[in-house]
Amino acid sequence: xxxxxxxxxxxxxxxxxxxxxxxxxxxxxxxxxxxxxxxxxxxxxxxxxxxxxxxxxxxxxxxxxxxxxxxxxxxxxxxxxxxxxxxxxxxxxxxxxxxxxxxxxxxxxxxxxxxxxxxxxxxxxxxxxxxxxxxxxxxxxxxx
Amino acid sequence: xxxxxxxxxxxxxxxxxxxxxxxxxxxxxxxxxxxxxxxxxxxxxxxxxxxxxxxxxxxxxxxxxxxxxxxxxxxxxxxxxxxxxxxxxxxxxxxxxxxxxxxxxxxxxxxxxxxxxxxxxxxxxxxxxxxxxxxxxxxxxxxxxxxxxxxxxxxxxxxxxxxxxxxxxxxxxxxxxxxxxxxxxxxxxxxxxxxxxxxxxxxxxxxxxxxxxxxxxxxxxxxxxxxxxxxxxxxxxxxxxxxxxxxxxxxxxxxxxxxxxxxxxxxxxxxxxxxxxxxxxxxxxxxxxxxxxxxxxxxxxxxxxxxxxxxxxxxxxxxxxxxxxxxxxxxxxxxxxxxxxxxxxxxxxxxxxxxxxxxxxxxxxxxxxxxxxxxxxxxxxxxxxxxxxxxxxxxxxxxxxxxxxxxxxxxxxxxxxxxxxxxxxxxxxxxxxxxxxxxxxxxxxxxxxxxxxxxxxxxxxxxxxxxxxxxxxxxxxxxxxxxxxxxxxxxxxxxxxxxxxxxxxxxxxxxxxxxxxxxxxxxxxxxxxxxxxxxxxxxxxxxxxxxxxxxxxxxxxxxxxxxxxxxxxxxxxxxxxxxxxxxxxxxxxxxxxxxxxxxxxxxxxxxxxxxxxxxxxxxxxxxxxxxxxxxxxxxxxxxxxxxxxxxxxxxxxxxxxxxxxxxxxxxxxxxxxxxxxxxxxxxxxxxxxxxxxxxxxxxxxxxxxxxxxxxxxxxxxxxxxxxxxxxxxxxxxxxxxxxxxxxxxxxxxxxxxxxxxxxxxxxxxxxxxxxxxxxxxxxxxxxxxxxxxxxxxxxxxxxx
Ligand code: FES
Ligand code: FES
Numbered sequence: 017x018x019x020x021x022x023x024x025x026x027x028x029x030x031x032x033x034x035x036x037x038x039x040x041x042x043x044x045x046x047x048x049x050x051x052x053x054x055x056x057x058x059x060x061x062x063x064x065x066x067x068x069x070x071x072x073x074x075x076x077x078x079x080x081x082x083x084x085x086x087x088x089x090x091x092x093x094x095x096x097x098x099x100x101x102x103x104x105x106x107x108x109x110x111x112x113x114x115x116x117x118x119x120x121x122x123x124x125x126x127x128x129x130x131x132x133x134x135x136x137x138x139x140x141x142x143x144x145x146x147x148x149x150x151x152x153x154x155x156x157x158x159x160x
Numbered sequence: 161x162x163x164x165x166x167x168x169x170x171x172x173x174x175x176x177x178x179x180x181x182x183x184x185x186x187x188x189x190x191x192x193x194x195x196x197x198x199x200x201x202x203x204x205x206x207x208x209x210x211x212x213x214x215x216x217x218x219x220x221x222x223x224x225x226x227x228x229x230x231x232x233x234x235x236x237x238x239x240x241x242x243x244x245x246x247x248x249x250x251x252x253x254x255x256x257x258x259x260x261x262x263x264x265x266x267x268x269x270x271x272x273x274x275x276x277x278x279x280x281x282x283x284x285x286x287x288x289x290x291x292x293x294x295x296x297x298x299x300x301x302x303x304x305x306x307x308x309x310x311x312x313x314x315x316x317x318x319x320x321x322x323x324x325x326x327x328x329x330x331x332x333x334x335x336x337x338x339x340x341x342x343x344x345x346x347x348x349x350x351x352x353x354x355x356x357x358x359x360x361x362x363x364x365x366x367x368x369x370x371x372x373x374x375x376x377x378x379x380x381x382x383x384x385x386x387x388x389x390x391x392x393x394x395x396x397x398x399x400x401x402x403x404x405x406x407x408x409x410x411x412x413x414x415x416x417x418x419x420x421x422x423x424x425x426x427x428x429x430x431x432x433x434x435x436x437x438x439x440x441x442x443x444x445x446x447x448x449x450x451x452x453x454x455x456x457x458x459x460x461x462x463x464x465x466x467x468x469x470x471x472x473x474x475x476x477x478x479x480x481x482x483x484x485x486x487x488x489x490x491x492x493x494x495x496x497x498x499x500x501x502x503x504x505x506x507x508x509x510x511x512x513x514x515x516x517x518x519x520x521x522x523x524x525x526x527x528x529x530x531x532x533x534x535x536x537x538x539x540x541x542x543x544x545x546x547x548x549x550x551x552x553x554x555x556x557x558x559x560x561x562x563x564x565x566x567x568x569x570x571x572x573x574x575x576x577x578x579x580x581x582x583x584x585x586x587x588x589x590x591x592x593x594x595x596x597x598x599x600x601x602x603x604x605x606x607x608x609x610x611x612x613x614x615x616x617x618x619x620x621x622x623x624x625x626x627x628x629x630x631x632x633x634x635x636x637x638x639x640x641x642x643x644x645x646x647x648x649x650x651x652x653x654x655x656x657x658x659x660x661x662x663x664x665x666x667x668x669x670x671x672x673x674x675x676x677x678x679x680x681x682x683x684x685x686x687x688x689x690x691x692x693x694x695x696x697x698x699x700x701x702x703x704x705x706x707x708x709x710x711x712x713x714x715x716x717x718x719x720x721x722x723x724x725x726x727x728x729x730x731x732x733x734x735x736x737x738x739x740x741x742x743x744x745x746x747x748x749x750x751x752x753x754x755x756x757x758x759x760x761x762x763x764x765x766x767x768x769x770x771x772x773x774x775x776x777x778x779x780x781x782x783x784x785x786x787x788x789x790x791x792x793x794x795x796x797x798x799x800x801x802x803x804x805x806x807x808x809x810x811x812x813x814x815x816x817x818x819x820x821x822x823x824x825x826x827x828x829x830x831x832x833x834x835x836x837x838x839x840x841x842x843x844x845x846x847x848x849x850x851x852x853x854x855x856x857x858x859x860x861x862x863x864x865x866x867x868x869x870x871x872x873x874x875x876x877x878x879x880x881x882x883x884x885x886x887x888x889x890x891x892x893x894x895x896x897x898x899x900x901x902x903x904x905x906x907x908x909x910x911x912x913x914x915x916x917x918x919x920x921x922x923x924x925x926x927x928x929x930x931x932x933x934x935x936x937x938x939x940x941x942x943x944x945x946x947x948x949x950x951x952x953x954x955x956x957x958x959x960x
Contacts, residue, residue, distance in 0.1 A: 021299065021300075025299065028210070030201070030207075031201020032201070033205070033379070033426070034207075034456075035378040037876065040878065043378055071199075071200065071201030072202075074201075075200060080200075084200065087195070087199050088191065088199055091842070091844075093195060093199065094678070094679070094845055095377070095378070095379065096199070097205065097426025097427060099198055100199075100201045117161065117162075118162050119161050121885075122885055126885055128884075129378060129877070130885075131376055131427050131849075131882060132427050132677045132849045133848060134888065135848075136888060136889075136890065136891060137845060139163065139165065139885065140165060
């Protein structure tokens with residue numbers, strides 16, 4: 017059984033979506049031990065013993081993850097179907113590359129397809145989240 | 161590398177327009193109400209729903225474009241543990257009371273409309289047509305069992321080429337049909353076309369092909385059906401009421417015993433209008449197995465069996481005088497219907513009816529032929545008829561300008577319609593417009609004159625830049641019942657709303673439209689909050705459930721704001737009317753003395769006031785004046801007097817690498833006039849998405865068929881190229897604001913605007929770039945391969 021079907025059909029965690037059958041669209045993106053993976057490309061058993069984070073686990077209580085907040089603020093979603101996967105990919109990208117160039121962003125997000133937004137506001141949102149994150153780090157460092 | 165993303169100009173346009181706002185919310189980029197659940201993974205799309213005891217369906221589909229079905233052996237599948245039923249066409253047909261509808265209101269004089277069952281019985285006529293339905297305990301069980309269904313096909317020749325299909329004696333799409341002609345309609349022009357051509361300084365002749373494309377919403381279609389004493393269907397659809405109407409008829413149930421729920425819908429772009437075969441098959445399967453049944457399309461199925469868009473071919477002749485004045489156009493349109501009408505008939509004629517574009521044409525003479533082929537049916541896809549019309553006329557303007565050695569902008573200016581209302585060549589009335597203004601704004605934004613200089617300089621250095629202009633006028637706000645209900649048996653495309661003020665003063669809006677990304681929960685709340693003078697947070701918008709919303713046609717054709725929004729607005733006005741009577745009673749004065757503004761009823765004589773909250777509470781109390789019933793709610797059906805006519809100009813700047821054939825978009829300016837704007841942020845989002853879809857048609861997308869046997873080629877996201885973030889177009893969005901006189905909000909609709917001029921702006925730019933190399937016209941998609949051949953095949957060897 018694919019991890020995405022295990023999440024959706026067995027655990028009832030339907031925030032992770034399916035948009036293709038050839039691993040192109042990224043709607044199914046989750047984190048496996050903190051790294052973004054397409055959950056339609058791995059079997060549930062392969063995740064055994066590992067930590068899986070889905071969109072449902074990204075915010076803490078009512079407080080949104082900065083990437084969720086940025087998607088809202090920049091109107092980076094319309095139908096919202098690609099959004100969980102996009103947010104999981106983008107948030108993971110910023111963990112790996114905290115100060116991404118646009119090249120990094122295009123390369124890091126080309127595995128997620130959105131048919132509604134034309135990507136313009138998605139790029140704005142991810143840039144914004146990166147900016148906020150780097151401001152926060154700067155503040156943290158100033159405090160130290 | 162840094163991609164320049166233009167800052168938002170839409171809010172500025174609203175301010176500049178200086179329209180007296182209806183209240184504090186309209187015209188503001190209010191953040192979206194619906195985001196909160198969607199960014200948390202709490203959205204609920206059809207496949208997210210489940211019920212106890214749910215079973216799963218898998219559909220066995222014909223792999224061939226045309227075949228006789230000699231037999232279907234279901235025994236091995238049925239024997240698999242966990243399989244609840246395997247149903248063939250013969251099993252399904254017993255349950256059917258009516259066939260799939262033929263929705264072709266716009267097409268007069270149809271010659272033949274092949275009867276469409278939701279499943280093939282003895283003959284499969286397109287690749288992807290359902291042949292059997294398998295139901296099992298689990299998703300994987302159903303998929304495994306479907307593999308075991310053995311269908312004995314006898315392949316038949318497939319009709320796929322439009323030109324060949326209309327030749328007498330060609331093969332036929334349906335074995336028992338005489339030919340492949342669905343319709344053949346003449347739309348004669350007024351006047352002597354031949355004389356106009358004879359007196360012309362220049363004429364051009366061109367074939368223009370609108371290739372088939374897929375809508376490819378990221379959520380595929382899905383149906384969950386629960387057949388008990390009443391039928392409940394969760395359906396990923398743009399129009400739940402409409403689908404309920406037909407499916408109830410198909411299953412022989414009263415409409416009232418059937419409930420359709422379209423929850424969150426993950427994009428549609430015209431492709432989820434339905435009803436589709438599966439909307440019948442899954443409820444029937446649920447009835448037959450006695451359990452709720454869920455079916456969710458795979459992407460491969462989506463690309464084969466969800467309606468395709470476009471699929472039209474135009475043969476054009478156009479004539480102009482030496483000064484660029486347009487004289488006449490002749491159009492022959494071939495429409496690739498596919499194997500069944502589906503919704504094909506709903507839009508292709510629009511391509512012809514709007515083919516004159518923003519210009520004065522003394523005569524346009526047209527003929528439209530609908531051609532049946534062994535392919536999935538074509539249906540509306542974002543723009544539905546207007547991108548085709550715009551692509552046609554804007555290519556023609558460039559071709560004529562080229563013949564006349566005239567700047568393409570100049571020929572447009574000389575022929576723009578400037579007086580409104582304007583009745584076009586096919587009897588449609590453009591209610592308002594300002595085409596020069598939109599063009600000027602776009603030219604200015606992109607620095608057209610500066611570009612021409614740069615282009616000349618770079619050409620001298622062997623670089624090929626080009627600029628392409630696309631001016632458009634489109635038809636939106638579908639539509640006035642006097643123009644959309646073709647005869648007594650059809651229903652007009654009006655839209656509905658119920659506005660209910662609860663005793664607390666909170667407001668529920670129930671609308672017949674259905675948002676699938678457009679943001680109605682926000683924009684309709686803005687309209688209602690302003691009209692009633694209540695806080696936005698107190699308004700909740702409900703759509704998509706036939707059990708609590710009034711009958712509506714749903715969301716398509718850029719109709720939700722100008723027709724659905726007007727229904728909401730009208731219902732609010734009715735509430736205020738009733739509120740005024742109650743307020744007069746509370747204030748001990750006459751109705752004529754009470755005015756309403758910003759949520760407050762005021763007695764003109766005394767200045768005494770009552771808030772709408774107080775009046776609403778009183779409306780549920782005793783002691784109301786005679787003739788006034790309790791409660792505070794109103795229903796409105798809005799029937800617009802005319803369509804709305806948004807317009808604009810898109811300009812694209814490209815560079816073509818002549819060594820590789822790769823096109824790079826350097827800049828893209830969009831000027832759109834959608835009338836008054838309720839939410840600038842949402843409008844910009846619609847333009848961004850629309851532009852990329854049009855650009856993708858121009859550069860990337862095409863459903864391909866083998867020229868040899870009509871078999872569809874490819875069929876996954878590996879080969880069907882939807883754009884990724886790498887193909888993003890950094891669209892610069894501008895507006896002019898010309899409110900429509902057709903409705904009191906002055907709104908026209910914007911859902912499709914972005915797609916309409918974008919494909920032609922790109923193609924015109926490519927043609928402009930390659931003009932020095934002798935390229936006059938380019939078909940879509942302008943893939944690197946296609947461009948490389950155009951550039952190199954005709955080129956003298958020395959220059960290669
Ligand atoms: S569903 Fe996993 S990549 Fe598309
Ligand atoms: S928001 Fe609809 S697919 Fe991205």
